[in-house]
Amino acid sequence: MTTTDKNLPSLGLALLPILITLGLLALQLFYYGDFTPHIPLILGLAVTALLGRLRGQGWFDIREGVFHVIHVSMPSLAVLIVVGMIIGVWIASGTVPTLIYYGLTLLNPSIFLAAAMILCAVVSLSLGTSWGTVGTIGLALMGIGAGFDVPVYWTAGAVVSGAFFGDKISPLSDTTNLAPAVTGTTVFDHIQNMLPTTVPAMLIALIIYIGAGFMLMGEGETSFAAIDAITTGLDERFAIGIVPLLPALIVVALALKKQPPLPSLFAGVLAGGLVAIFWQGNGLHDVFTYAQSGYAIDTGIADIDSLLNSGGIQSMMWTISLMLIALGFGGALERTGCLESIINAITARVRSFGAVQTSAIATSFATNMVAGDPYISIALPGRMYAPLYRGIGYSTLNLSRAVEEGGTLMSPLIPWNAGGAFVITALGLGIMDGNLENLLYIPLAFACWLAPVIGIFYALTGLFSPRATDAERATWKEQNEDVKDMDGHALTA
Numbered sequence: 001m002t003t004t005d006k007n008l009p010s011l012g013l014a015l016l017p018i019l020i021t022l023g024l025l026a027l028q029l030f031y032y033g034d035f036t037p038h039i040p041l042i043l044g045l046a047v048t049a050l051l052g053r054l055r056g057q058g059w060f061d062i063r064e065g066v067f068h069v070i071h072v073s074m075p076s077l078a079v080l081i082v083v084g085m086i087i088g089v090w091i092a093s094g095t096v097p098t099l100i101y102y103g104l105t106l107l108n109p110s111i112f113l114a115a116a117m118i119l120c121a122v123v124s125l126s127l128g129t130s131w132g133t134v135g136t137i138g139l140a141l142m143g144i145g146a147g148f149d150v151p152v153y154w155t156a157g158a159v160v161s162g163a164f165f166g167d168k169i170s171p172l173s174d175t176t177n178l179a180p181a182v183t184g185t186t187v188f189d190h191i192q193n194m195l196p197t198t199v200p201a202m203l204i205a206l207i208i209y210i211g212a213g214f215m216l217m218g219e220g221e222t223s224f225a226a227i228d229a230i231t232t233g234l235d236e237r238f239a240i241g242i243v244p245l246l247p248a249l250i251v252v253a254l255a256l257k258k259q260p261p262l263p264s265l266f267a268g269v270l271a272g273g274l275v276a277i278f279w280q281g282n283g284l285h286d287v288f289t290y291a292q293s294g295y296a297i298d299t300g301i302a303d304i305d306s307l308l309n310s311g312g313i314q315s316m317m318w319t320i321s322l323m324l325i326a327l328g329f330g331g332a333l334e335r336t337g338c339l340e341s342i343i344n345a346i347t348a349r350v351r352s353f354g355a356v357q358t359s360a361i362a363t364s365f366a367t368n369m370v371a372g373d374p375y376i377s378i379a380l381p382g383r384m385y386a387p388l389y390r391g392i393g394y395s396t397l398n399l400s401r402a403v404e405e406g407g408t409l410m411s412p413l414i415p416w417n418a419g420g421a422f423v424i425t426a427l428g429l430g431i432m433d434g435n436l437e438n439l440l441y442i443p444l445a446f447a448c449w450l451a452p453v454i455g456i457f458y459a460l461t462g463l464f465s466p467r468a469t470d471a472e473r474a475t476w477k478e479q480n481e482d483v484k485d486m487d488g489h490a491l492t493a
Contacts, residue, residue, distance in 0.1 A: 007055075007056075007337070008337040008340060008341040008344065009051065009055060009336065009337055009338060009341050010341070011341060011342065011345045013051060013055075013338075013341075014337070014338040014339075014341035014342050015338075015342065016047070016051065017044055017047040017048040017051060017333070017338065018044070018333070018338070018342075018370045020043070020044060020047050021040055021041060021043070021044030021047070021329070021370065022369075022370070024039075024040035024043055024044070025037055025040045025041075025416065027040075028040055029415075033434065033436065034434075037322065037326075037415070037416035038321060038322055038325055041322075041325045041326055041329050041372065041416065042325055042329075044329050045066070045325065045328050045329040045332050048062075048329065048332040048333055048336055048338065049062050049332055049336075051336060051338070052332070052335070052336035055336070057335075057336060061335065062332055062335055062336065064335070065331045065332060065334060065335020065336070066327075066328040066331040066332050066335070067328075067331070068331060068335075069327050069328070069330055069331030069334065069373065069375075069376065070324060070327045070328060070331065072375060073323070073327050073373060073375055073418070075174070075262065076131070076174075076323070076375075076418065077320055077323060077324075078262055079129065079131050079132065079261065079262060079265065080131070080316045080319060080320055080323070080422065081313055081316060081320070082262060082265045082266050082269060083131060083132060083135035083136075083265065083316070083426065084135075084294075084311060084312055084313045084314070084315050084316035085266075085269045085291040085292075085311075085312070085313060086135060086136060086265055086268050086269050086272065086311075087135055087136075087139055087294070087295075087310060087311030087312070087315070087426070088290035088291050088292075088293070088294045088295045088310070088311030088312040088315075089247075089269050089272035089273050089276060089287060089290055089291050089311070090136065090247060090248075090268070090272045090311075091290070091295040091297075091308050091310070091311055092272070092276040092280060092282055092286070092287060092290045092295050093244055093247060093271075093272040093273070093275035093276040093279070093280060094238040094239055094240065094243075094244035094275065094276075094279065094280050095244045095245060095247050095248055095272060095275070096136075096139055096140045096143065096308070097143075097234045097237075097238045097240065097244070097308070098238070098240050098241065098244040098245055099137070099140035099143075099144075099245075099248070100140050100143035100144050100147070100230075100234060100304075101231055101234045101235065101240050102240075103140065103141070103143075103144035103147075104144055104147045104148070104227050104230060104231050105231060107144065107148075109148040109150075109213070109217050110210075110213045110214045110217045111210060111213055112144065112145065112148055112150060112155075112213055113150065113154060113155070113158045113209035113210070113212055113213045114158075114206050114209040114210045114213060116141045116144075116145070116155060116158040116159055116162065116209075117158040117159075117161050117162035117165075117202075117205060117206065117209055117447070118162060118206070119137060119141070119162065120133050120134075120137060120138060120141070120158070120159050120161075120162025120163040120165075120166070121161075121162035121163070121165045121166050121202070122162075122166070123136075123137050123163075123166065123252070124162065124163045124164070124165065124166020124167050124170065125165075125166035125169065125170045128166075128167070128170040128171070128173040128174075128176075128255065128261055129167065129173065129261045129265075130163040130164045130166065130167035130173075130412070130419075131163075131419075131422055131426070132251075132261055132265050133162075133163040133166065133167075134159060134160070134163045134422065134423055134426050134427065135422075135426040136248065136251070136268075137248075138159040138163060138426065138427060139310075139426065139427065139428075141155060141158075141159055142155055142156070142159070142427050142428065143304060143308075146230075146304065147227050147230045147231075147304075148217075148227070150213075150216060151216075151440075152427075152429065152438055152441075153429075153437065153438050153439075153440035153441040153444055154212060154216070154441075154444055156423070156427050156429060156438070156441035156444070156445075157440075157441045157442075157443075157444025157445040157446070158209055158444075158445075159427065160412050160413075160423055160441060160445040160448060161202075161205050161209075161445045161446055161447035161448060162447070164408065164409055164411075164412055164419075164445075164447070164448055165198060165201075165202055165447050167408060168194060168198060168404055168408050168409060168451075169191050169194055169195070169198055171187055171188065171191065175374060175375070175378060175404065175407065175408045176190070176191065176404070176408075178375065178378050178379065179378050179382060179400040179401075179403050179404045179407075179408075180400050182378065182379050182382035182383055182386075182403075183382045183386055183396040183397075183399045183400040183403070184386060184396050185395075185396055185397050185400050189397060190397060190400045190401070190404075193397040193398075193400070193401050193464075193466065194401050194404060196454075196458065196463075196464035197401065197405065197451045197452075197454045197455045197458065197464075198447075198451055200450075200454055201446070201447045201450035201451040201454055202447050204446065204447075204450055205446035205447040205450060208446055209446075229301060230301055230304055233299045233300065233301050233304065234299075234304070237297065237299060238280060239279055239280055243275060243279050244275055244279065244280075246271060246275060247268045247269075247271035247272040247275060248268070250267055250268060250271045251264050251265060251267065251268040254267060269291065273287045273291070276290070290311065290312065291312060291313065292312055292313055292314065293312045293313075293314050294309065294310055294311040294312030294314065294315050295308060295309065295310065295311050295312070296309050297309060306428065310428055315425065316425060318421075318425060319418075319421045319422050319424075319425040322372075322416065322418075322421045323372070323373075323418045323421065325372075326371070326372025326373060326416060326417065326418060326421075327371075327372065327373050327418070329370075329371065329372060330367075330370070330371025330372055330373045330376045331376075333370065333371060334371070334376060334380060339367065339370075339371070339376075339380055340380075340384065342366075343363055343380070343381065343384045343385075344384070346359050346363060347359070347384065347385065347388055350388070351392075352392075353392055353394055353398075353459065353462070353465065354459045354460040354462075356385070356388050356389065356392065356394075356459075357398055357399075357402055357455070357456070357458075357459030357465070358456050358459050358460070359385075360381055360385045360398075360399055360402035360403065360406070361402045361403075361405050361406040361452050361455055361456060361459075362406065363381045363384075363385070363406065364377045364378065364381045364402065364403045364405070364406025364407040364410070365377070365406040365407075365410045365452070367380060367381060367406075367407070368406065368407060368410050368411055368414055368417055369414055369417070372414075372416055372417050372418060373417070373418055374407050374408055374411040374417070374418060374419055377403070377406065377407035377410075377411070378403045378404070378407040378408070381399075381402075381403050381406075381407075382399060382400070382403045385399050385402075385403075386399060389468075390468065393467055393468050394465065394466070394467055394468060395466040395467060395468045395469065395472055396468075396472075397466055398459075398465055398466065401455060402455065405451050405452040405455050406452055409447075409448045409449070409451055409452065410448065410449070410452065412445065412448065413442045413445060413448055413449065415431065415439065415442075423441075424438075429441065
């Protein structure tokens with residue numbers, strides 16, 4: 001039996017598996033100090049499935065819901081595998097070491113954080129993938145930050161701010177296309193309507209990073225002797241130059257030609273392997289090993305060794321396993337009707353535009369928290385809230401912006417979410433090894449959480465909140481949708 005609108009669990013029952021899971025996650029993280037959210041999420045999935053069975057749903061129906069969400073997110077899992085390969089191979093090819101070398105040589109330490117955010121934003125906008133940006137240029141920036149003695153969490157915050165900004169407004173991004181698709185708007189109208197929150201958030205973040213850069217460097221934390229040691233060590237162990245940059249340039253060129261991200265990134269793996277063999281002198285088997293298990297080197301410089309000893313498909317297995325479990329949990333919550341029941345309870349209580357918009361942002365964020373998947377956090381609220389916007393005569397462009405702000409941008413700030421788990425793994429933050437202070441990257445990713453705050457301000461003041469156009473209303477009528485206001489009265493086109 002599939003859960004229907006007439007057979008949804010009560011609000012209390014719907015919240016039960018979520019509260020149990022969040023409690024177990026809190027116990028694991030804050031009491032035991034162990035960041036391994038896999039088991040709490042598995043137990044949450046089991047509780048959700050048990051709830052569905054007790055309410056008469058068949059096991060195979062629940063299982064179908066679990067596997068459906070996993071299937072939909074397989075492209076993201078494929079990106080994880082390719083990014084793991086690309087990290088290992090690009091280190092061996094000298095691509096990452098060359099970027100670190102030139103970054104330490106050319107960048108001013110005081111503006112490093114601001115430059116890191118801008119660079120990641122440009123690359124992400126071009127590639128259409130925040131994950132690809134974090135796993136490539138983001139990794140190199142972590143090395144540059146280490147050379148400048150910038151705290152790891154500050155660098156990670158700047159990388160995440162820039163990378164997910166690009167993912168939010170790039171027409172090549174999957175989430176940028178998903179949000180308008182589920183809310184009934186067009187991609188470029190959606191992107192244009194996101195600029196009033198995205199641009200101010202980026203400008204504020206830029207100012208903060210500039211100020212933080214001068215503050216950190218003003219404390220005398222940068223050791224130019226250490227920078228010289230790093231650049232010398234890299235120059236001795238890698239053939240630094242233009243050739244190692246070719247794999248990155250090929251990926252960017254393919255992105256500019258609007259090629260799909262996955263084959264573009266894989267082309268980067270192949271190009272990196274060729275450079276590693278013919279320019280850096282590695283063997284073919286060595287390249288296979290780096291792609292599978294990651295790169296290994298001993299430069300004698302702890303910061304660089306910890307960064308360069310990374311990559312490979314196996315390095316992503318922790319994240320992939322977490323994603324599979326979190327996605328399964330989200331699928332079970334959706335199939336058993338728990339998420340829909342909670343959203344229905346919210347939508348039944350909101351009447352003004354400000355309340356609707358704020359609730360849509362908060363619901364997307366909450367779905368990110370409990371379902372662990374940015375796609376569900378966009379798709380489910382996008383479907384559920386659309387009639388409310390139509391009922392109060394506001395454009396669903398407001399909704400597509402809301403689900404992007406609560407979904408795409410908040411994903412990397414939740415450690416057990418697919419986005420957060422990837423950031424932690426790809427940037428080598430060491431959370432799994434007990435370096436919980438590196439979770440400070442979350443509040444320091446200013447552009448990610450400032451955009452939703454600005455969006456809520458606009459909702460409450462009515463600024464940049466477009467009403468439905470005559471064309472939109474006509475489209476709703478053509479789709480034979482029963483468009484009513486908040487009191488149930490039919491609206492005219």
